[in-house]
Structure formats: C-alpha cells, structure tokens
Amino acid sequence: MLTKDTKIGFIGTGVMGKSMVLNLLSAGYPVAVYTRTKEKAQSLLEQGAAWKDSVAQLAAESEVIISIVGYPQDVEQVYFGENGIIENANTGTYIIDMTTSKPSLAKEIYNKAAEKGIHALDAPISGGDIGARNGTLAIMVGGDQVAFDTVYPIFEAMGSNIVLQGEAGAGQHTKLSNQIAIATNMIGVCEAIVYAKKAKLDPVRVLDTITTGAAGSFSLSKLGPRMIEGDLAPGFYVKHFIKDMKIALESAEEMGLSTPGLALSLQLYEELAEKGEEDSGTQALIKLFDSSI
The missing domain is CATH 3.40.50.720 (NAD(P)-binding Rossmann-like Domain)
Structure with missing residues (x-):
C-alpha cells in the first residue's frame, strides 16, 4: 500500500x-x-x-x-x-x-x-x-x-x-481516439473564427455564444480565445501533436481503418510546422486560415 x-x-x-x-x-x-x-x-x-x-x-x-x-x-x-x-x-x-x-x-x-x-x-x-x-x-x-x-x-x-x-496499451489507444477527435475539431474551430470575422462579427461574442451550444468543445472554449488574441504560446506543441497524429494514423492503418479527417489535419499541421511553427501551441493552426495573425 x-x-x-x-x-x-x-x-x-x-x-x-x-x-x-x-x-x-x-x-x-x-x-x-x-x-x-x-x-x-x-x-x-x-x-x-x-x-x-x-x-x-x-x-x-x-x-x-x-x-x-x-x-x-x-x-x-x-x-x-x-x-x-x-x-x-x-x-x-x-x-x-x-x-x-x-x-x-x-x-x-x-x-x-x-x-x-x-x-x-x-x-x-x-x-x-x-x-x-x-x-x-x-x-x-x-x-x-x-x-x-x-x-x-x-x-x-x-x-x-x-x-x-x-489491459496494457488501452490507455494509449484511448489517447489516440482523443487526438483523432481533436484533429478535425481544430480545423473547424479555425474556420468558425475566420468565418465570424469575414461576416464582420465580433469573434469573441460569437465564441461566448457557440461554446455553450452543440459546437462546444475544449478546443473551442479554451484555444479559440487564444487564436483570436494571437496567443500562440504552447499549452501543447505543434510538433508533439504531429507525432500523436502520425502514431494514430499508423495504428488506424494497422487495424484497416480509414481516417480521412485525421489525414487532412496531419497534412495541415505539417504545413504549419514547415512554416516554422513546430514549437508553437496547436492553436497556431489559425495562421493557415487568417493571415492577419
């Protein structure tokens, strides 16, 4: 004990x-x-x-x-x-x-x-x-x-x-499920914020509303505000998220599972890393969608 x-x-x-x-x-x-x-x-x-x-x-x-x-x-x-x-x-x-x-x-x-x-x-x-x-x-x-x-x-x-x-390995499989869910969600958060700006809305006000509805998620409520503020400090590094997505994609392929959303997110984050953002937080994905940040 x-x-x-x-x-x-x-x-x-x-x-x-x-x-x-x-x-x-x-x-x-x-x-x-x-x-x-x-x-x-x-x-x-x-x-x-x-x-x-x-x-x-x-x-x-x-x-x-x-x-x-x-x-x-x-x-x-x-x-x-x-x-x-x-x-x-x-x-x-x-x-x-x-x-x-x-x-x-x-x-x-x-x-x-x-x-x-x-x-x-x-x-x-x-x-x-x-x-x-x-x-x-x-x-x-x-x-x-x-x-x-x-x-x-x-x-x-x-x-x-x-x-x-x-049993052993189940924790890792669960985390990979978590990362798969986050991967496409991050794309949606970026697109939602850019859409709100293009529609000449206050993105902060929009987030205050949609985070309490069906769109609510950790990425939207916690990382969305950081995106709007241009705060790209790492709570979780881009390079580590890329690592996680690669492991998830490899594991999915081993099980014969198709994950097109995961593959797209990995492609976008690798592009982000190539632009010098690998040590930024995952919210830095917004830079691929909003050139003002």
Missing part, C-alpha cells in the same frame, strides 16, 4: 510535467526529478523536488516512477537498456508512462516489467497546460486493476477524470 511517504521519481519536466510535479509536491509526496537539462528543473528544485543525476539512479531510489517525455524513441531510451528504468527499478516498483506513445510499446514495457516483478501502467493524459496546472487532467490508463487501484491516489493529485480503459 502506498502512503504520502511513497518516493516518486519523475522523468520529464516540460510544459505538462512541470505542473504535474508541482501538484504531486502540493499533495505532500516526496518527488525526485530527472531531465536531460538540469536547468529546466531548477524551479521545481526550488519548490522542494530532489534531483537525481540519471534515469538509473532515479529508478533505483523510487517506489513509483512516472515518465512524460517527447517521442516513442525517448520512451524506449528511458525504459530499456542497462541504464533504463526496467533494468534498475526494484521488484514491486510501479512504473507509469504518461507520454502519448505507441500501444505496442506500452505492451512491450508491461511484459518486460512483469518479468522483473515490476507493475507497469500506460497513462497518457489530456487537458493541456491548463489541466496540468489545475490538476484536472483526463488520465487514460492501461494495465492491471490492482496496480491501477494502488496508484490511484497519485493520479488524483494530477487529474480529475481517471479511468482504467483496459
């Missing part, structure tokens, strides 16, 4: 990870962090987080290990090999990858961890920088019920909609 004295190791302190660590610290958990660039974790160290010099050290000294890194290859580097989590974590450790990654990779981590008596969960998230800051993330989990129940209080420090979706 885990307690508030449970030692948590956290790998990855980007836009989302930093706020997640702060929420874990606020909940009273001792948290150690590791990231490739120590300077990026400095503000967390000032808030009480401990620093570990390597993935191996963090893994050996933690009872629960959480990772949220960039790409599937980063996940592989963190979890596998002689310096990785699985090789260095103790029997009985809980490892939770919250990166959006491949379902097949989540299953591989689960199987290799099980061979060492380590409990693995895949638990990608949704809610952006706002959800991470407020501790209201949606957390989509794949793995065993007992492991899920054990670490549930830790999830509660970071999210408010926490659901075990099924």
Whole structure:
C-alpha cells in the first residue's frame, strides 16, 4: 500500500510535467526529478523536488516512477537498456508512462516489467497546460486493476477524470481516439473564427455564444480565445501533436481503418510546422486560415 511517504521519481519536466510535479509536491509526496537539462528543473528544485543525476539512479531510489517525455524513441531510451528504468527499478516498483506513445510499446514495457516483478501502467493524459496546472487532467490508463487501484491516489493529485480503459496499451489507444477527435475539431474551430470575422462579427461574442451550444468543445472554449488574441504560446506543441497524429494514423492503418479527417489535419499541421511553427501551441493552426495573425 502506498502512503504520502511513497518516493516518486519523475522523468520529464516540460510544459505538462512541470505542473504535474508541482501538484504531486502540493499533495505532500516526496518527488525526485530527472531531465536531460538540469536547468529546466531548477524551479521545481526550488519548490522542494530532489534531483537525481540519471534515469538509473532515479529508478533505483523510487517506489513509483512516472515518465512524460517527447517521442516513442525517448520512451524506449528511458525504459530499456542497462541504464533504463526496467533494468534498475526494484521488484514491486510501479512504473507509469504518461507520454502519448505507441500501444505496442506500452505492451512491450508491461511484459518486460512483469518479468522483473515490476507493475507497469500506460497513462497518457489530456487537458493541456491548463489541466496540468489545475490538476484536472483526463488520465487514460492501461494495465492491471490492482496496480491501477494502488496508484490511484497519485493520479488524483494530477487529474480529475481517471479511468482504467483496459489491459496494457488501452490507455494509449484511448489517447489516440482523443487526438483523432481533436484533429478535425481544430480545423473547424479555425474556420468558425475566420468565418465570424469575414461576416464582420465580433469573434469573441460569437465564441461566448457557440461554446455553450452543440459546437462546444475544449478546443473551442479554451484555444479559440487564444487564436483570436494571437496567443500562440504552447499549452501543447505543434510538433508533439504531429507525432500523436502520425502514431494514430499508423495504428488506424494497422487495424484497416480509414481516417480521412485525421489525414487532412496531419497534412495541415505539417504545413504549419514547415512554416516554422513546430514549437508553437496547436492553436497556431489559425495562421493557415487568417493571415492577419
């Protein structure tokens, strides 16, 4: 049974990870962090987080290990090999990858961890920088019920909609479903705002109305205002959304599923990235539709 004295190791302190660590610290958990660039974790160290010099050290000294890194290859580097989590974590450790990654990779981590008596969960998230800051993330989990129940209080420090979706890999499949839904929605949000402007309406007033109706969505209510203001700061990077869409498209093709909306959104976001916006927030898509921004 885990307690508030449970030692948590956290790998990855980007836009989302930093706020997640702060929420874990606020909940009273001792948290150690590791990231490739120590300077990026400095503000967390000032808030009480401990620093570990390597993935191996963090893994050996933690009872629960959480990772949220960039790409599937980063996940592989963190979890596998002689310096990785699985090789260095103790029997009985809980490892939770919250990166959006491949379902097949989540299953591989689960199987290799099980061979060492380590409990693995895949638990990608949704809610952006706002959800991470407020501790209201949606957390989509794949793995065993007992492991899920054990670490549930830790999830509660970071999210408010926490659901075990099924066996290993199910969390990743759920997140990919989430990204597919967002992909075409973002196109619609951009087109709606541009349409309102062309019709000589106040787009802010329009959003105040349509966000409460059938068109309502997180993208419309949270990212729509940022689009209107020209605020392109990343709550979620364009480059990471492209990565997610590519994984989703690959997974859909493996299942024989056609996703034309997803393919169109990926095409538009790749065009956006080519224009130098890969480190902008996903709301920067509006720039392809509105030259005034």
